[in-house]
Amino acid sequence: MYLTVYCVLAVLILRLASAIEEPYVGLSLGSRTVTLANLTNSGNISIIGQLPVGSAYISWFEEAVNLKPSYEIPADNAALIDVLQAARNVLEAASAENAYISVVALPWEVRTYKLDEIIISALTGASMLDPRLEVIPRLTMIETRHVVQIAYGFDLPQNLGLPMNFDWSAKVEPLILHIEYNWNFMGFQLIHIYKAAASLEHDAMFKGFTDVNYLGTDQKSVTEIENQLSIFLAKHIRPPGPSTPPGDHFYIPDLRAVTFSGDAPPHAFDVLRTAVEKVMEGYPYAQLYDTIRPSELFAVGAAKYAQFLVEFHRDFNPHGGHEEL
Secondary structure (H helix, E strand, O other), X not given: OHHHHHHHHHHHHHHHHHHHHOOEEEEEEOOOOEEEEEEOOOOOEEEEEEEXXXXXXXXXXXXXXXXXXXXXXXXXXXXXXXXXXXXXXHHHHHOOOOOOEOEEEXXXXXXXXXXXXXXXXXXXXXXXXXXXXXXXXXXXXXXXXXXXXXHOOOOOHHHHOOOOXXXXXXXOOOEXXXXXXXXXXXXXXXXXXXXXXXXXXXXXXXXXXOOHHHOOOOHHHHHHHHHHHHHHHHHHXXXXXXXXXXXXXXXXXXXXXXXXXXXXXXXXXXXXXXXXXXXXXXXXXXXXXXXXXXXXXXXXXXXXXXXXXXXXXXXXXXXXXXXXX
């Protein structure tokens, strides 16, 4: 009898240990690149792979970007579903067990609630969604502001060049300039960082920089990006001092970081980086964060966000109920 009890306990302990070690998998949907990232409970993150996509998915993404009104979705989403299944196949090849997707991330310019429903339905219908998040499926779809904050740990003030004891109610209101650069558009976002949240304050999207094949040595492209970025920032960020009237704007010391994402070719990001460094001469508090490859940022952020969701839900819902966050 005691042996049976010990065996049962041993099995339960092994199962618990296995569950604890289950990784968090983030999936990002780019214009021509679909990326999978893996985060273990020990904090190690790795890129499982970047899936090749065909012309059908490329056309689907382009249509999603160009839809008017912007809250609509493409009529035919078969290419998207195929990509989700391809991601599942890659996970199964990498690990025979627990081939689940935890969180999906895509640019704010593409994400809509209708698209969320399509993706969540596809994941749950094919048993691809991480079981730990099945009770909160809506929260498994995230966009740029979530990705940027959690991928680089901007919820910690020291990661923004601020003191560890920073007063989040102080005059400095930390801002992130995020730039998405892919085969369909370039997008600027000003993201306001709070102690436990992030909000999109201002954004702009440009489609004049998407012919990325010729970028790399063209000074004209650098100048055009400089001009657009300078205009965007000057509209929303002002010099501090009595000469600046009050209004709906931030101040130069608020801008603390610049981040990149997207799957434009590397030489296109070389052009972008040159332009950004020039513009940032007027914003001395802003640092460029580019230790995560732009094409991998969303997948990394999605994996980290999945861990946050699981731990948050467990801590605030210890009895396993179905309350929403």
